[in-house]
Amino acid sequence: MTQKGIMKKEGIELFVISLLGLFLEMACIRWLPSQVRVLSYYTNIVLLAAFLGLGIGYILSARKKDFIYAFPLIFLVLISSAAFFAQKNIEVTHHVSVYFWQTIISPLAQINLKWVLLFFFMITTLLFIPIGQQTGRLFDRLNPLPAYTINIFGSVTGILLYSCMSYNLIPPIWIFALFMILYLYFVFTRTNQWFFVLTAVLFVVLMSWISVMDKGTFWSPYYKIRIDKIPSEKHKPGFTLTVNNDYHQMALNLSKEATAESKGDYEWARLYELPFRLRGSVKNAMIVGAGTGNDVAAALRMNVEHIDAVDIDPLILKIGKRHHPEQPYNSPRVSVYNDDARSFFKKTNKKYDVIVFGFLDSHQLFSSMSEMRLDTYVYTVESIREACSLLAPDGILSVTFCVTKDWIGNRLYKIMKEATGVDPLILQSGEEPNGFTYVYNYTSPDLKGYTKLPPDYFGNDDIPVATDNWPYFYLRERAIPVDYIIVLGIIALFSLAMILVSGLDSLRRFNNVFFLLGAGFLLFETQSITRMSLLFGSTWIVNSAVLVSIFLTILCANFFVFTCNVKCLKPFFILLFIAVAVNYFFPINVILQYGFFLKAFIAGVLIGLPIFFSGIIFITLFRNSESRSSAMGSNLLGAMCGGILEYTSMLYGINSLLIFVVVFYGLALLLTLKKGSTSH
Structure with missing residues (x-):
């Protein structure tokens, strides 16, 4: 092969391995949290591990030992570990300064947060070392500016390809399948025949395993979703919706016929209908976090003339449209917007009699390249202020939240007070223990039978409010959680150890x-x-x-x-x-x-x-x-x-x-x- 042909071949290979690195990074950031619930709160850990692995791989590119042979085995360990933690009877314990949502009854085992994070950090780091090593070798063989340009084009292609697949709700099994095909193409001329065949067989087995792990689930751009019907003999049944192996929301049949026979359903109906009962005649309503449609169905039952339903997740909206027992999204009085709440606030020019914040409970604490904070930027002072600016005269703002920690309830109260300048009402409906509704701009003494709670019901501790600059609604105070400090310290030591293990030559490089x-x-x-x-x-x-x-x-x-x-x-x-x-x-x-x-x-x-x-x-x-x-x-x-x-x-x-x-x-x-x- 001529020198020009070799350069062309190596340029193509650099493009492919750059695409693979970015593609695998984003796939891990999406898939691992769906199996290991705690990573939903700390997806940044996966990103840090990818950077460390790629960085060490680059530095080890001069080594004769080829780590590409270790990749399939490391990938097997990662999938096996994720399968273990995907079991619902494994509980992760953590420090009280962070609010986690876990619904685990009688756990088989308890494992501390820091060890879970550290373990997956180590495995993910090792996974990316072979890719970094191969990329580094190709960089050293090509001229710097063309090589860097090819690397950028490969990375952009990886982002676009992955984003396109996620946007079209393609499950990770096919994302990993594409990655494996590209990986096999890359190693075809670099390894012997037996390794290639064994790797291909192992990948087929892993694909089957991933398929079994995700059986009966659907994938949105944000979540792994499962739906389970709620049994009902007389009426059209509702369903529960879980995301990333944890409870997320219910779609309930709260029609008059259904609630007439169930006190519990009647109380749920009153909870969802609360803002519309308070306001009375409602021409226009906005519901953010509309989800599968319970709030929308309540608005329809209360004869609201028109409803703008907003939710960021396209698949949850689709599930609600197809399967909600009251079929609220099929009403001509409902306009559905698949959008981020803050984005919709800026786009709409309408004024609303009622604005409802539904049960928004995704609580991802931190960022990564996925950067899906979802409702973190919904529960800030600026967000509430923007929503209030869209109210018509005498319009009301209602925020319903499942409060299981007093400091969460206290923070939400202070956020609404700082955003509006007045004390919000705190109302509770019947016997629902954790569903509290905060209401702004309702001054009538007639509470329509709802229970009014005192302003200090959740205490009056001096707790910081969440803002766009400090959007950590689920963090109790301005501090780095103890578990994080420990994990970050261990990660720093592990990173240093990895660099030292790579040898003195690596330090000189x-x-x-x-x-x-x-x-x-x-x-x-x-x-x-x-x-x-x-x-x-x-x-x-x-x-x-x-x-x-x-x-x-x-x-x-x-x-x-x-x-x-x-x-x-x-x-x-x-x-x-x-x-x-x-x-x-x-x-x-x-x-x-x-x-x-x-x-x-x-x-x-x-x-x-x-x-x-x-x-x-x-x-x-x-x-x-x-x-x-x-x-x-x-x-x-x-x-x-x-x-x-x-x-x-x-x-x-x-x-x-x-x-x-x-x-x-x-x-x-x-x-x-x-x-x-x-x-x-």
């Missing part, structure tokens, strides 16, 4: 400048996705678009470096610091009033410029680096460090991450000045 660039970039990316989610909604489409836009901006920076022959980096560091400062001080809420395209343009400039300048800095230094694989490996290890520091936002808020961005890039500037790299 470590590049501290690229480490700092990686940490700063990850933190800015996290903050950017948060801002875009607030502007356009925290949906798969928005987050995928943001990630693709970031990569395309990097490609633009790559083209700029290639055509302009950048020699001095000092001006670009200065421009980067200015752009980050603008992001820190610019109030993002100012542009909420504008139309979509103007809003997208302003947000694109705000977020795009720091990405562009940081891309120029990275690519210029990358072009001049002695070892591309060690530069990329160090960069990914830095990204993992940035991911750990992301948890400081639990203390200081999301915007504080920008301070760390300036610190990391400032240190990178000092090191490059010391080495004389900025003028090369």
Whole structure:
């Protein structure tokens, strides 16, 4: 084969392995939490492990030992472990400072949170080392700028392919199947025949196992979903809906015929009908978190003229439309919007007599590339304030929540009070123990038979309210939970141990400048996705678009470096610091009033410029680096460090991450000045 043919072949292989790395990363972030419930709260752990594994793999690319042979076995261990924890009788214990939703009765075993997180962090790290090693080897064989361009195109393709499959509700078994086919293509010419055949057989077995694990389930872009019918002899039955192996909501038959024979169903009906009973005649109502349709059915029973039903999950809406016993979504008086609540608040120009926040209980605490915070940004001061601005004169806002911890109830009360300036009513319906309704702007003494609770019913502790800058509704106080501190400490030690085990040569290949660039970039990316989610909604489409836009901006920076022959980096560091400062001080809420395209343009400039300048800095230094694989490996290890520091936002808020961005890039500037790299 000619030299040109070899370069073309290696370019294709780099594209494939880059696609595989990003594709597998996103697949693990989605699938593992569906089997291991605790990872639904801490998906960031999977991302950190992927960064560490890829980074170490890059650094080990010069080693003769080929870790690609270990990948199938590690994958087998990961699937087996997930299958074990998918059992409903395994309970994960945790610190009381974080609110978890677990419905486990008589657990067979109890395992502490930190050991579960650490175990899956270790296995996931090992899983990504072979992919990082192969990517690093290909980087060192190709010219730096073309190699980096191919790597970006492969990553973008991986994001688009995965997002397309998730958007079309394709279950993970087929996502993993596609990954396995691409993996087998990649290793076909790199391994012997027996390994290839045995790996193919093992993958078929694993596919069958995953299929059995997920039997009887449906997949939305956000959840693994299972539905089970509620037995009923006389009336059309409802069903329970579980997500990621835990209870999520019920679809109930609360028609007059059904509730006439059941006191329990009657009380449930009164709970859902509460805001409409209080308001009386209702022309327009909005229901966010409409889910399978209980609130919508209640509005229809109370003769509301028109209802806008909003829910972020397309599959849950589809299930509600097909299977809810009262068929509320088939009514011509109902308009269904598959959208994020905050996004819909910004899009609608209607005024509502009643706005209802349904039982929104997804509570994912932290971010990752999946970045699906769902209702975390619904229960903030700014969110309640936005909703109130959509009320018609004398309109009421109702928030119903399943309160199982007093501090959660107290926080929700304080959020509504700070957002509206008045004390909300706290009402309870009948004997439902945990369903409490907070009502704003209802001043009539007639409570329609509902029980009014005192303002201090949940206590009056000084507890921080959730805001868009500190959106941790399910975190009791501004602190990093004890379990997290322990886990992050162990992760740091494990990461150091992995680097030491890789040998002294690996330490010599470590590049501290690229480490700092990686940490700063990850933190800015996290903050950017948060801002875009607030502007356009925290949906798969928005987050995928943001990630693709970031990569395309990097490609633009790559083209700029290639055509302009950048020699001095000092001006670009200065421009980067200015752009980050603008992001820190610019109030993002100012542009909420504008139309979509103007809003997208302003947000694109705000977020795009720091990405562009940081891309120029990275690519210029990358072009001049002695070892591309060690530069990329160090960069990914830095990204993992940035991911750990992301948890400081639990203390200081999301915007504080920008301070760390300036610190990391400032240190990178000092090191490059010391080495004389900025003028090369």
